[in-house]
Amino acid sequence: MSSHSTPSAASPGVPRPGHPARLTAVLDTPLSRWLWLVKWVLALPHYVVLVFLWVAFAGASVAAFFAILFTGRYPRPLFDFTTGVLRWNWRVAYYAYGALGTDRYPPFTLADVPGYPARWELTYPGELSRGLVLVKWWLLAVPHYLVLGFFLGGVRVGWFSGGLIGLLTLFAGVSLAATGRYPRGLFDLVLGLNRWVLRVAAYAALLTDVYPPFRLDQGGREPSEPA
Numbered sequence: 001m002s003s004h005s006t007p008s009a010a011s012p013g014v015p016r017p018g019h020p021a022r023l024t025a026v027l028d029t030p031l032s033r034w035l036w037l038v039k040w041v042l043a044l045p046h047y048v049v050l051v052f053l054w055v056a057f058a059g060a061s062v063a064a065f066f067a068i069l070f071t072g073r074y075p076r077p078l079f080d081f082t083t084g085v086l087r088w089n090w091r092v093a094y095y096a097y098g099a100l101g102t103d104r105y106p107p108f109t110l111a112d113v114p115g116y117p118a119r120w121e122l123t124y125p126g127e128l129s130r131g132l133v134l135v136k137w138w139l140l141a142v143p144h145y146l147v148l149g150f151f152l153g154g155v156r157v158g159w160f161s162g163g164l165i166g167l168l169t170l171f172a173g174v175s176l177a178a179t180g181r182y183p184r185g186l187f188d189l190v191l192g193l194n195r196w197v198l199r200v201a202a203y204a205a206l207l208t209d210v211y212p213p214f215r216l217d218q219g220g221r222e223p224s225e226p227a
Contacts, residue, residue: 018224020123020210021202023195025094025220027187028102028117033180036100036173043096046106050089057085061205068133068206079124079207084110086201087120090194094118098165099190100172100182122202129209136211137204144200144212151193165193192218 060078067075091106093099094117102117112119132140153163168190172182199212217223 018222019199019213020125020208021199022119022121022222023090023191023198024119024222024225025099025101025191026117027182027184027220028104029182030180031100031176031182032103033177035103036176039096039100042105043092046088046092046108049108050085050092053085053088057082057205064206065133068128069130072127072130074125074128074206076124081110082205082207083120083122083202086122086198086205087112090120090198091116091118093194097169098194099187100169100176101187101190120198122207125208128206132209133206136209137206140211141200141204143214144196144203147214148197148200151197165190165197168193188218188220189216191220192216195222 060082064074064078064082067073067078088106088110090098091113094101095104095106099118104117106118107113107116112121149163151164153166168186172186172190175181175183175186193216195217196212196215202208203210203212
């Protein structure tokens with residue numbers, strides 16, 4: 001038997017291999033006890049813009065599908081646009097009822113904003129499989145869709161989503177109102193759930209061939225980042 005062994009990715013102190021989709025966030029402190037009650041109004045301009053961006057996202061994804069099918073590549077301008085829409089959506093979710101992790105108003109831009117506490121980045125894949133593009137978004141991703149149905153839910157009452165993320169965010173808001181604090185364990189869990197959602201979104205949108213892991217990576221850091 002060889003005296004050398006390969007450390008497990010799950011071993012303490014050994015970062016897991018990085019996923020090409022990277023969601024990171026910093027919990028702002030202090031947070032307002034009551035601002036979260038009106039963020040659904042404050043975020044309305046973003047929601048209106050996002051409606052149009054998601055329509056354009058769908059069109060760009062169709063164009064990218066055929067580009068990948070015939071060339072094996074996701075056109076870089078379309079890639080930058082679609083990743084930008086996902087980034088914009090994540091910043092708004094982080095500010096509002098996807099996390100309530102900051103009171104800093106989200107910027108109106110598709111570009112990465114290093115100073116904002118919520119970030120999302122995706123490595124440009126270069127070549128993509130022409131065969132996978134035919135099945136990954138509707139067939140291979142189905143198990144994840146079932147999980148995400150539980151995370152995101154389908155019932156909405158006002159701004160509240162009936163999914164697990166919406167419920168945990170509501171608990172965070174109640175905690176802020178009662179104590180002025182966002183429980184760290186709750187924050188880490190909410191970030192892990194959102195990270196799972198964005199990884200699946202990147203895969204289903206044909207932006208990467210790396211299959212999302214069935215793993216809840218909690219906290220504001222990616223597991224591949226040093227502590």
